Amino acid sequence: MESGNIIQITNLSKTFNGNAVLDEIDLRLSHGENLVVLGKSGAGKTVLLKCMVGLIKPDHGDIKLFDRDIVNCTPAQLDEVRTRIGYVFQQGALYDSISLRENMLFPMLRNAIFLKIPAQEMEERIERNLRSVGLLDAIDKMPAELSGGMKKRAGLARALMLKPELMLYDEPTAGLDPFTAKEISDLIVSIQHEHGTASVIVTHDMKCAETVSDRICILECGKFIAEGDYKTLRTYHEHQVSMFFTT
Ligand SMILES: Nc1ncnc2c1ncn2[C@@H]1O[C@H](COP(=O)(O)OP(=O)(O)OP(=O)(O)O)[C@@H](O)[C@H]1O
Ligand SMILES: [Mg+2]
Numbered sequence: 001m002e003s004g005n006i007i008q009i010t011n012l013s014k015t016f017n018g019n020a021v022l023d024e025i026d027l028r029l030s031h032g033e034n035l036v037v038l039g040k041s042g043a044g045k046t047v048l049l050k051c052m053v054g055l056i057k058p059d060h061g062d063i064k065l066f067d068r069d070i071v072n073c074t075p076a077q078l079d080e081v082r083t084r085i086g087y088v089f090q091q092g093a094l095y096d097s098i099s100l101r102e103n104m105l106f107p108m109l110r111n112a113i114f115l116k117i118p119a120q121e122m123e124e125r126i127e128r129n130l131r132s133v134g135l136l137d138a139i140d141k142m143p144a145e146l147s148g149g150m151k152k153r154a155g156l157a158r159a160l161m162l163k164p165e166l167m168l169y170d171e172p173t174a175g176l177d178p179f180t181a182k183e184i185s186d187l188i189v190s191i192q193h194e195h196g197t198a199s200v201i202v203t204h205d206m207k208c209a210e211t212v213s214d215r216i217c218i219l220e221c222g223k224f225i226a227e228g229d230y231k232t233l234r235t236y237h238e239h240q241v242s243m244f245f246t247t
Contacts (some may be wrong), residue, residue, distance in 0.1 A: 012024070029245070031196070033198050034201060034212050053087055054081075057071070087159055087160030096144060133157045133187065137205050150183060182211075185207065
């Protein structure tokens with residue numbers, strides 16, 4: 001039976017070298033919802049995102065995306081689900097040896113077996129997405145010629161190439177000046193509003209969290225220790241919650 005959830009995670013656990021990074025985690029994400037995951041460095045936020053796209057296999061637990069089981073599925077089924085997800089990696093993850101244009105083209109070519117996108121439509125999408133992040137002028141540049149902020153925006157534009165229903169952002173504003181960070185946060189909100197995209201946003205940037213979140217979960221010692229909207233969590237006195245709001 002269809003749950004209507006974009007993400008449905010039940011009892012998810014992952015241990016590395018005896019360290020329970022994720023310990024029986026449950027998580028739901030609804031259509032069109034923006035969920036922010038907060039947690040200290042090393043809390044397991046990136047591991048959680050990577051489990052969601054099948055890059056890390058959990059020790060046990062269920063992960064359903066769009067009501068499809070992505071833990072016990074074939075590589076081909078996983079590839080097909082991934083065409084519906086945009087992943088903005090913590091480190092940008094552009095391919096260094098090809099131009100920005102080719103980096104944008106790559107997700108469409110890699111998934112050509114599932115998506116029969118005509119060549120002209122590919123070109124139009126590349127230009128549209130680069131324009132939306134202010135990088136159309138840089139289309140023929142190599143990644144090494146881009147600043148840190150430009151690489152972040154390029155990673156975001158690339159994640160949007162397949163018109164995803166779910167976006168996963170890993171620290172989208174880290175290392176950016178406050179002005180560029182605000183631009184990225186505003187872009188995340190406009191992606192949600194214009195395309196009805198649901199998103200999970202991992203961040204330490206509380207301004208970003210305030211701007212983009214419908215709901216916030218705090219990950220600590222392998223568990224979600226608090227959940228609520230920004231305004232509600234800000235009133236909590238427990239140190240593990242309040243420390244995020246007092247920086
Ligand atoms: N492939 C791996 N092999 C072994 N340990 C790993 C692996 N990936 C992550 N870890 C460990 O899991 C823990 C959580 O890592 P993770 O990258 O998810 O943290 P994070 O919350 O994203 O931190 P940050 O805010 O610094 O990005 C860390 O202790 C890390 O060393
Ligand atoms: Mg991380």
